[in-house]
Amino acid sequence: MSSDAADAGEKKAALSLQWQMLGGFLTGLIAGLIVYMAAPDARWVDTVATYVTGPIGQVFLRLLFMLVIPLLVSALIVGIAEMGELRSLRRVGLRTLVYTLVVSGIAVVLSLVLVNLLRPGAGVDPAQAQALLADAGQGAKAILNRGGDTPTGVEAVLAIIPDNIVAAMAGNDILAVMVFALFFGIGLVMVQTDQSKLLLNAMEGLFEVTMRLMGLVIRLAPIAIACFMFNLAAQFGWDLLIRLSAYVGVVLLALALQMFGVYSLLIAFVARRSPLRFFAAVQEASVMAFATASSNATLPTAIRVAEEKLYLPRRIARFVLTIGATANQNGTAMFEGITVIFLAQFFGVDLSLGQQLMVMAVCILGGVGTAGVPAGSLPVVAMILGMVGVPPEGIGLVLGVDRFLDMCRTALNVTGDLVAATVISAGEDDGREEARA
Template sequence: MRALALHWQILIALALAAGAGLFTDTQTKLLGVSLLGSYELIGTLFINALKMLIVPLVVAAMVTSIGSIGSARGFGRLSLRTLLLYLTTTAAAVCVGVLLINLISPGLSDGQPVGAQLGLDARAAQIAQSVKGGAGEGLTKILLGVVPENIIEAARAADMLALIFFSLVFGYFMNQLEGVPDATLKAFWEGVFDVMMRMTMWVMRFAPLGVFGLVAEVVAETGLGGIRPLLVFAATVLAALAFHMFITLPALLCFVGRINPWRYFKAVSPALLTAFSTASSNGTLPVNIACLENNVGVSKKISNFVLPLGATLNMDGTALYECVGALFLIQAYGVDLTFGTQVLVAVMALLTAVGVAGVPAASLVAIAVIITSVGLPAESIGVLFVTDRLLDMCRTSVNVMGDGAVTTLVARWEGETQFKV
């Protein structure tokens, strides 16, 4: 008998959690055991498992990503154009997310933080004050934190900005090696990344249990009052994703590449539908390559280099979601979204999106990285599970659309096309 797909398991867990939470209060016990405490235990174990993966997963992903770029030294100009375009589209997506967060303020209701409605940490006021203090030091603290004094201490403290910087530098100089040392190091880091990916997928098998514990605890403490802020948050994310997918990227195709956006959407629609249904950028890669080669007319030389690189490095929708999700939680805790805080979150979203695996729900690990870097507890991401599946499907479609758009533009500039759009 075929196993039920993970997203259906999570949706069932959400429904059961809502029912269990509604019939549970702080005094309810079963066989002498507090049900609320049991929910908290299950949720905490799941969050701890995700936190366990963060440092090795992100470091290995960043090093292997830089290694994959270095392995294509012969592409020279092609590599530079590809990376610049990927950076541009991802930065544009993050800017859209920041703009809508400031316009809509989903973390506020009638001017007040929604943290209490979401059942966030009881120490919300204390946490908010500490985050405000950290943000007040501004960009100087951010820049000083990039370069670690001690990389082991940075790993112990999960100082992700410092670890990302170290990983990028390490990956760059790893590519300067030749022969056996180069091959050995790349094989090692690729092996570490593969192992961490397997561990991540293993942990995600327990996501339904984790979601049940996290959501049941929130509903038991706050009732269904937390649904409205989450719906506003989801609407904010969807609006930002739609803007990037249907305005920003088509504008690039039209005005920079002289390509008809409508005909382009029709040409790549199988890839977009596959991305939406699977919520996996990696799983959609073969379909995206086929669409660009057969329907758009991109050459194999371009598609076979630019698209796999994009599936690893270019995550427009993921970066946007990470940014909006982190800023929503910060706002929900009652922290003012100062310029310094928003810049820190935007930069972290840009960097961590590179290290996010192209598999369902991987963005939640990256959001945990971002919010802990500004002083919020990683457990806060539990509230985002409620709307994550739909948003995951949508942001994956944006990721795939961004990969295809960049590939098409690079092919246009390189003259490697027989365009059909």
């Protein structure tokens, strides 16, 4: 009873935080629009942004960046290692890992193609964008302590493999750090000894501690979002709302194409099932995911749907769905990719092909290692923005609509887990008979 009460309390607190974030978004937006219309050139506005709202936002970002490396490293290592923690399911675990990386890659590529074609962030006043970019970019550069040009070509490929992991962490080279975590997690899958289990337990402990600390930092998000939105709205005015509406539309379009396009093809040609029957069977789990905006809360329903309606092998369905609740997050990866490119367009930052490929790689790995806390993708998005020279303050623009988008991408995440379980089960000999037994 005490455990159930604690879970209920956490869900209630998370929902309350979402409403507080929405409140901060609206407060900052309305105040900024009022200032934009009433006193667009007043000096006191710059003073407030420089000495009040700006520093508050910077404190929030610094706390995020302080925790993001240990959080992502531990989350990715644990997520990968858990795929092979059962010897009897090691082959299934490796297939799940490969499937997750490939399908997440397809999701991110689709997202980047759409956001580059439709360009929802383009069209704002270039002078205003460059002015705010210059002011905010200094804060981001100070936080990340990054200097020099972004490597291109062969250098960019080599740079993702760190020759010194400590130096990569100190330099906030997030992609190199995540590649190290990926290999480290695979190593833990391959080595099944008492010592490796102790190491995995230590990583789980680090993950739990950093998640708790990140949860405390996220509680400051409503205030930070209000400050971010005030600065953005006072600078860009009504263009902000137009660009935000276009951004939401692109995110929803990308999620729909992944759901009914990519997943339908996987079900039809890989799992050799009827997509219409599949979507009819998983409807209950998808609706539950949309309503709760939580993959973990939907997990019992997803397992029951997999066993009773899709007739998947019990051991495979439970393994894949349990791992998928935290590791196979196509919707989250798509959200992160679209958000980064959208904000780059909004602030007038032209990203090279190499930079966009780097964004894609981080989003793929971030979909595996994103923490399951409210606004859990926030640290990943903020870090990628800093890496490509976009002000991390821009996250305030998208967090105001994150609750609705979170519901949509969670529905995609859970449906994607069921697709993964169906595809992976299709190659197993014990197939439906075990599930029917």
